[in-house]
Amino acid sequence: MITKEEVEHVGWLARIEIDAKESDAYAEKLNSVLDYFGQLDEVDTEGVEPTYHVADIVNVFRKDEVTASMPQEEVLANTEHKQEGNFKAPKIM
């Protein structure tokens, strides 16, 4: 069972503010998702290889060769928060 506190903790991890009403609703929704996983857990997977990737391929490599980067103006085009070519964010601890 996911509690309201856990919803708030997950919200903090994602840096999203969740108010009291929302956390009740999320708890309910997340619990129904977990119930579904519970059902999946009942499937017998004895002897089945884990799927690490949906496509059955390995070793897709790239040569160590330089390709062009983006111009700085383009990198910063979508933000108003910038200073001397940097993105600017609030104080971070």
Add this chain to the structure above:
Amino acid sequence: MVYENPDGVRIGLEVHVQLNKLNTKLFCGCSTEYHDSEPNTHVCPVCLGLPGSLPVINEKAVEYAIKIGLALNCSIVEQTQFHRKNYYYPDLPKGFQTTQYDFPIAGEGRIIIEGEDGEHVVGITRAHMEEDPGRLQHMGSIDRSKGTLINYNRSGMTLIEIVSEPDMRSPKEARRYLDKLRSILDYLDVFDGDLEGAMRVDANVSVHWGERVEVKNISSFKGAERALLYEIMRQKNHIRRGGEIVLETRHFDEARGVTISMRTKEEEHDYRYFPEPDLVPLRVADRVPKVRETLPELPDAKRERFMEQYGLGETHARALTTEIKVANFFEEVAAKVDPKDAAVWVSDILKGELNYRELSIDAFTVEDIVAVVELVTANKITEKSAVEIIRTVLDDGGKPQEIVEAKGLLKVEDDIVATAVDEAIAENPEAVADYLGGKEKSLNFLVGKVMQKTKGRADAREAREKVLAKLNE
């Protein structure tokens, strides 16, 4: 001697090594040469985490990772894959870091260091690949800043995180471990350790076998030693005052030399690791033998060989093999002059002069040190003059032979010394009488006269012997 670890100190280190000798980043073709560039000029949709971008792994980065794993005596995993480590942080534009979780490319290994009580084995827990985040620049000190500037040029650089067991028992051992690790990585030629941020250290420290505290953001080896000394002292004092050590993360403030408690960090399960769907698994087992062939002779093996091949003592062999460049330099010198002379002049004299000036071995040539050693062994100059020549080459430039001439450092011919000795004895009968009467000090006076007459170009030891011989005739 057995080191008993009186304070029950345990130190484990996590070292992030940036593979800055690769041409490109881990998952994209952006150049790694960003160090003197404008912010955010070495980035692309992949390293910015823009929607729709697709990472593709750098083949050479995987080879380097295997190489490092092998050099640290690690097992290399058959198949490896990447995970997403989720946390929201502005230096990770995607909102997760692509890293390795349950199948790190390199598993258990070990490094041998000079410990408090002789050779000491430090276990390596794992070495895994991950991408470097961008660089945050706090406007002011970290806990009082007004804002943060973010430069993503570093974002996506290949990191190898090397995690040790908590096997180090003092800050000194931690420092030795870091030096040894750096030495091995230099030998492998996978990174340039002189570039900013090439090696970054987080430390786990506990005292009295208690709970561990993680100290993050240590940017230099000297810093690591200082941070550890401070943290051990802090924990001991805290316990002495009746406090309890709790699991926490602290930040090392390099400027103030103290550690500061940070907000409690996410626990491992908070990271919600899950397999990276944009990258396919890597089957690397069949690449290992080929990479193994590219491994160079590593420091420990080279040290052994130097002792055997050149007849060097342990101290010289160690000092000469710490840095690959110095080791190669020494071998070139040893091919031309007596290896033991080469060891003394390269290790004891030249390295000392270079360290004093904070220069690397590149600042001197093999040819010049060979010339200096040959002048000394041929008895043409004194050892004191040889040191003077080395200093002059480093400070003012020039060739040893020219300096010898310009400064008149050639030892004077034997007959000139002999004449000076005869004169000194003839001109100072009182001193001679004093010496013969048992006044040892008079000998020094006479030797001083000889040096004066030869304008200091005679070898003091030889002059002394000649005076003695004459007096005892």
